[in-house]
Amino acid sequence: MKQQFAATLTGSDFPVEGTVQKINFDGYPDAFESIDNNLHLIIARDDEGNWVRLAGTEPFLGSWIDELAQQVV
Secondary structure (H helix, E strand, C coil): CCCEEEEEECCCCCCEEEEEEEEEECCEEEEEEECCCCCCEEEEECCCCCEEEEEECCCCCCHHHHHHHHHHC
16 A cells, blocks of 8 residues: 555545545554645545545545545555
8 A cells, every 4th residue: 555645536626636645543554644634534444344434524525435545555
């Protein structure tokens, strides 16, 4: 998995670009979080291996979890 990378997610009006890094968050050693305030979303794999949203700001599009997970690997 990448430690830090640029990410682009599909926004409702325009693409949302940001920089993401791997973090340890609330017991999830392989979580990923935005570090530049453009994109605030923290995701990690759950016990079943599915990517889930742990935190982030609203508004938030459910499709962002899958979009960001595809850019992680």
